[in-house]
């Protein structure tokens with residue numbers, strides 16, 4: 001029986017891949033790889049880079065190619081069958097990767113290759129060896145047998161719990177809905193949201209309007225619904241998802257949180273760290289726990305007075321004290337009055353097709369590439385598109401899929417993921433392929449989806465990750481693109497690209513009124529830009545609050561007391577937040593970034609990398625937004641190098657100096673007055 005997941009050339013055949021292919025494909029591949037590995041180790045008495053490391057890189061690449069569609073399809077096309085296939089596949093791949101990293105003989109072979117490497121060897125080879133040797137140690141390669149076995153089972157258990165955390169969250173989100181027959185309840189909501197709610201009700205045989213809890217709906221209600229009651233209802237539903245405070249306790253993540261934190265702590269201690277935060281920092285730019293805490297505290301101190309001022313402004317003239325579900329709404333109203341801008345008015349200028357076109361054209365200009373749709377490639381859903389990116393000689397650099405709209409069974413949020421990682425071994429180039437996934441409002445019957453400016457920024461962000469993944473020139477998959485890049489550096493290209501969504505020359509190319517086609521008027525942009533900073537104090541504090549919670553809960557875990565997750569959160573909020581959070585708020589229970597998404601003790605990375613992103617962008621402000629030489633330098637020093645160089649050194653090569661906090665503070669208008 002042929003298995004499409006085992007075809008290792010060309011693009012994955014998404015129209016043929018089915019859940020029942022997942023487990024057999026992984027089993028076949030892992031068995032074959034184990035055999036190959038035994039042969040390699042037996043044949044390599046004196047291991048050489050080419051004779052052992054390259055074949056392992058090939059295996060890594062192959063395995064990733066097979067695994068990537070499984071994990072991707074489960075997240076965008078969740079069904080009972082896909083979830084089951086994914087949950088059965090996950091232990092196989094986790095065990096295999098831990099087996100490899102705990103293989104002492106393999107480690108010794110890497111060590112021997114590393115020891116015999118001439119100092120003038122290629123930077124890529126040296127970086128790859130360093131990274132892999134570090135990862136062997138982080139997986140406990142030198143531990144005694146019992147500790148190794150324990151590490152492995154902790155890792156297995158963690159992967160299972162993290163997947164369960166995510167699935168609970170998705171089920172809890174999908175299960176909730178709001179149905180009303182009173183038009184008055186929907187006052188203030190954008191027409192597109194109401195229209196979607198109406199057809200949703202019809203689909204379910206209901207009268208009136210039916211709204212689910214997806215992100216576009218949640219944000220629209222919190223920002224625009226005039227009914228305070230409705231905002232509160234949505235706020236409560238959204239912020240108690242998968243928790244003990246939810247109406248439906250089927251998907252409570254409380255135990256998952258407790259177990260995940262306990263196991264992470266144990267795992268870190270097994271391999272010689274005090275706590276999981278220290279373990280996490282072993283692969284990041286920040287050097288120790290204090291450095292991260294000090295960084296976040298400084299940011300909070302600078303942002304707090306600004307946030308307080310903002311809160312006072314939006315509270316002015318109102319008799320009822322502001323609650324958590326009033327903030328976004330009143331911020332929006334304030335901006336409408338003070339700066340004469342409205343999210344909903346702006347949205348008319350940002351049909352997704354026009355926005356993507358403008359964004360691609362920006363990348364074409366900056367990085368000397370060309371991006372074209374290939375309509376012949378089939379995806380996994382009717383709204384999926386495929387694009388190819390080529391150089392000036394029309395050579396293929398890589399390609400990517402876009403899946404931009406929210407739907408039932410699709411994980412919330414926005415992300416970029418690798419489909420195929422770049423590889424150049426034995427003179428053969430395998431070009432990278434990526435997935436760009438968002439949850440924008442689904443297109444209406446005419447194919448129109450209008451984005452808020454915030455959504456435009458999100459799209460630019462994820463596209464920045466995509467460029468990082470696609471423009472890499474590194475040959476070895478383990479350190480190509482985003483691989484081997486310290487996690488607190490990975491958000492640099494993405495947040496860097498966000499800045500362009502605030503440039504008039506870019507926005508004018510990326511906008512077109514949905515009825516008239518008129519570009520975003522300069523005057524409107526100026527209003528929008530004037531209002532840009534308002535709310536930044538509150539937004540920064542919120543991010544710092546998330547980051548501190550994540551960091552404290554991992555750094556100060558105490559085995560005898562357990563995680564105290566909610567207490568830690570309350571303490572952080574007491575010190576940092578300026579708004580009152582209701583007692584029922586259960587942020588941890590839906591904080592998938594840290595409990596299932598790889599940002600554990602690393603959520604601070606957003607702010608850390610934002611400092612570099614703002615500082616990097618200030619080079620463009622100084623030298624010209626579309627300056628070719630600056631863009632070329634950014635491409636060469638940052639986007640192309642993957643994990644083949646020290647990230648800070650690379651940054652310095654681009655900027656001529658270390659990043660400073662100033663550009664970010666100036667950009668957000670925080671702490672400079």
Ligand SMILES: [Zn+2]
Nearest residue numbers: 461465491494
């Ligand atoms: Zn990102």
